[in-house]
Amino acid sequence: MPHDHAHDHGTDHHRHHGPIEGRHSHRYNRIARLLGPLQYRRIAADIAASAPRNAAVLDIGTGPGILLRVLAKRRPDLRLTGVDLAQDMIDHATRNLAHLTPAPDLRAADVAALPFDDGAFDLVVSTYSSHHWSDPAAGATEIARVLRPDGRFLDYDFPRAPFEALTALTESSRTPFRSPWLLLMKTTRFEAAKR
Numbered sequence: 001m002p003h004d005h006a007h008d009h010g011t012d013h014h015r016h017h018g019p020i021e022g023r024h025s026h027r028y029n030r031i032a033r034l035l036g037p038l039q040y041r042r043i044a045a046d047i048a049a050s051a052p053r054n055a056a057v058l059d060i061g062t063g064p065g066i067l068l069r070v071l072a073k074r075r076p077d078l079r080l081t082g083v084d085l086a087q088d089m090i091d092h093a094t095r096n097l098a099h100l101t102p103a104p105d106l107r108a109a110d111v112a113a114l115p116f117d118d119g120a121f122d123l124v125v126s127t128y129s130s131h132h133w134s135d136p137a138a139g140a141t142e143i144a145r146v147l148r149p150d151g152r153f154l155d156y157d158f159p160r161a162p163f164e165a166l167t168a169l170t171e172s173s174r175t176p177f178r179s180p181w182l183l184l185m186k187t188t189r190f191e192a193a194k195r
């Protein structure tokens, strides 16, 4: 599960930019498989409420893909795509989602250079990843590009995530997100619509 490194390292956020790889990805995958189904139930319900029927949904920084797994169970109609900067995470996600038909499209990619056409997605989501992005403003530009007009971006992350930089989209709002399973992880729900 995501870990709020600010508690370990004061305010030095820059040390945590970049991918989660190697043994760290193995450890993350083990914990996410154990806790994720409960942890992401409420977030998946919130996303499901925003997703039109048969929507194309992109999860950025999908890690081991547990959010997509919970979402697929709740909404089998959705067409799911996940990207992560770390190929190791994509390998875990591929294994964790192997039972799904059709298989989600899972690829190693940086939020700042998404390998998708303009307007390809109805909804872009992300959980506990945006505080890792080295260039969140470039990420916001890419998210806006791959969203269809009026498409939405939902980001659930620690309150210190770089939400200001994500306002390249429009009409954004920020609210605390509460769930019995998220008590240990103070989470902000950030929502923005494409201009």
Ligand SMILES: C[S@@+](CC[C@H](N)C(=O)[O-])C[C@H]1O[C@@H](n2cnc3c(N)ncnc32)[C@H](O)[C@@H]1O
Pocket: 001, 002, 003, 017, 018, 019, 020, 021, 032, 060, 061, 062, 063, 064, 065, 066, 067, 083, 084, 085, 086, 089, 109, 110, 111, 112, 126, 127, 128, 129, 132, 133, 134
């Ligand atoms: C704390 S994990 C969250 C994983 C997953 N969303 C979850 O909730 O379990 C953050 C993930 O963001 C990925 N990441 C970091 N920088 C990224 C970037 N620039 N573009 C895409 N993914 C990135 C990391 O490799 C890592 O898998």
